[in-house]
Amino acid sequence: MATEKLAAWVVNLSYSSLPPEVVQAAVSSFYNWVGCAIGGALHPTTTTACEALTPFFGKATSSLLGQKGARTDASHAALLNGIASHVHDYDDTHLQTIIHPTGPVASALFAQAEALGGVKGQDFILALVAGIEAECKLGMGVWPKHYDIGWHITSTVGSIGAAVAVGKLMQLERTPMQHAISIAATQVTGLRDMFGTDTKSFHVGRAAQNGLLAAVLAARGYTGSLQALEAPRGWARVVSVSNNVDEQFAGLGREWEIARNAFKPFPCGIVVHPVIDGCIQLHREMAAAGGGTAADIDRVHVRVHPLVLELTGKKTPQDGLQAKFSVYHGGAIGLVLGKAGPAQYEDNVVLSPDIVSVRDKISATADESLGADETEITVHLNNGTTFTKHVQHAIGSVEVPMTTAQLEEKFIDQVSLVLGAEGAQSTSKACWALESSGSVAELAKEI
Known part of the structure; x- marks a missing residue:
């Protein structure tokens, strides 16, 4: 028994x-x-x-x-x-x-x-x-x-x-x-x-x-x-x-x-971590190429496991607690700020114009062929440049502890x-x- x-x-x-x-x-x-x-x-x-x-x-x-x-x-x-x-x-x-x-x-x-x-x-x-x-x-x-x-x-x-x-x-x-x-x-x-x-x-x-x-x-x-x-x-x-x-x-x-x-390396729902991980990497790559500010970004698309949107599909979070369940906020802070610690989930950051503008440019698609800690991100800049990133396993996973x-x-x-x-x-x-x-x-x- x-x-x-x-x-x-x-x-x-x-x-x-x-x-x-x-x-x-x-x-x-x-x-x-x-x-x-x-x-x-x-x-x-x-x-x-x-x-x-x-x-x-x-x-x-x-x-x-x-x-x-x-x-x-x-x-x-x-x-x-x-x-x-x-x-x-x-x-x-x-x-x-x-x-x-x-x-x-x-x-x-x-x-x-x-x-x-x-x-x-x-x-x-x-x-x-x-x-x-x-x-x-x-x-x-x-x-x-x-x-x-x-x-x-x-x-x-x-x-x-x-x-x-x-x-x-x-x-x-x-x-x-x-x-x-x-x-x-x-x-x-x-x-x-x-x-x-x-x-x-x-x-x-x-x-x-x-x-x-x-x-x-x-x-x-x-x-x-x-x-x-x-x-x-x-x-x-x-x-x-x-x-x-x-x-x-x-x-x-x-x-x-x-x-x-x-x-956890990031203070939010763990299913968002692959997107944050990938977006931080893209932030560095775009900065090295001389761009990547909020104003430079035209649109962003992410493919994620369906559970990500089920748990963290809040498109317009109004405070830090809601943002912890927003894959869109996680992607935005990764791309714009290059980091995602407790400070990036403060209410003032969640409502900042730069973050809101990039959050609004992010679209997400659920893809059952992806693992729960996997994502593919595509960033299109206004100058026509495109950056992509595939994250097989996010930092903080068993595979990448x-x-x-x-x-x-x-x-x-x-x-x-x-x-x-x-x-x-x-x-x-x-x-x-x-x-x-x-x-x-x-x-x-x-x-």
């Missing part, structure tokens, strides 16, 4: 059984999550949630990353750090399912690790791996029908991943772990219709909070169905018209999903805006030292 199988695997998982590449993937995932959480800490979506919920804060046990030493109870820390980590859409991605796995799991886990005290870095890594494996295998078991129906898969599986991780940290035995999974499973969070609004990142925070709640309740004897995932009216059959969860769980501990985790240096550059760029250059460097160093840390609570003081 799926729920029992998952619980038994998690309980029996040991640090010594983790391959070195899995440990490294976990450290990199944590590193990227911290950078994204600090980078999103001062975003209006995060600060609005924090201000609204402050009256409900409890005992200050856990850090609000990037907020000048602010602390709150573990539940609200999980929620708010989860929101911050996802608000720029800059987090990691399990490309097979487009789950963003670390946000829900690490947000819950870090908050509880601080609250418990005495948690070693290796214990944290073990729990993080358990949670990410659980959510990704579960997501693979219902992909793509679950997503096609309209569920935001990151949060619907994220709460279960978070419960598994926190439960592992709290050393739950098999039956309480089943209950934790069950309590998390019944808290299904996230509709795709929320994409482009504040609530998309709320999904990640709420999944973290729900998972933390589930594990804490189960640790005190709170019960749920012991077959919550596979029962006729359980999670898998309710949220998807088909599933092969049992088959996916058979691969637990043999095929590590965290090792397939990819990191970000290097450690690029991951660090991304981290420093985000964190410097919040903590300053010196603070970003020291935080980066502390995060890379997770595995050797004797106390996550002490590590948190350095972040």
Whole structure:
């Protein structure tokens, strides 16, 4: 039975059984999550949630990353750090399912690790791996029908991943772990219709909070169905018209999903990345040829996988959150500015005349013969010159992963805006030292 199988695997998982590449993937995932959480800490979506919920804060046990030493109870820390980590859409991605796995799991886990005290870095890594494996295998078991129906898969599986991780940290035995999974499973969070609004990142925070709640309740004897995932009216059959969860769980501990985790080079929907990658390359080529300003461009055409237009077909975004789901905005900033970081998704850039003019010149065609991370771009200039670019695999994909240096550059760029250059460097160093840390609570003081 799926729920029992998952619980038994998690309980029996040991640090010594983790391959070195899995440990490294976990450290990199944590590193990227911290950078994204600090980078999103001062975003209006995060600060609005924090201000609204402050009256409900409890005992200050856990850090609000990037907020000048602010602390709150573990539940609200999980929620708010989860929101911050996802608000720029800059987090990691399990490309097979487009789950963003670390946000829900690490947000819950870090908050509880601080609250418990005495948690070693290796214990944290073990729990993080358990949670990410659980959510990704579960997501693979219902992909793509679950997503096609309209569920935001990151949060619907994220709460279960978070419960598994926190439960592992709290050393739950098999039956309480089943209950934790069950309590998390019944808290299904996230509709795709929320994409482009504040609530998309709320999904990640709420999944973290729900998972933390589930594990804490189960640790005190709170019960749920012991077959919550596979029962006729359980999670898998309710949220998807088909599933092969049992088959996916058979691969637990043999095929590590965290090792397939990819990191985003651009803060937007990942399906836009091939277009941005190609347009940045074209920006450089056009500049080298002495042209390529917004005024030089006559028209642009891109061919993309159908999912790109389904998810990111917003032609006229009105703010940064909407622009994250606009392939047209991604193409425009790539062509005109030659970069696509958080600054290029600020509202003033989205509405700038040069960007709007080029965005309006871009047309897009869905082509089922293309891969999900593939595109072909053609730019026609007013002087009759034509530039083309074919991107087989975008940077940040499994085939063209970000290097450690690029991951660090991304981290420093985000964190410097919040903590300053010196603070970003020291935080980066502390995060890379997770595995050797004797106390996550002490590590948190350095972040």
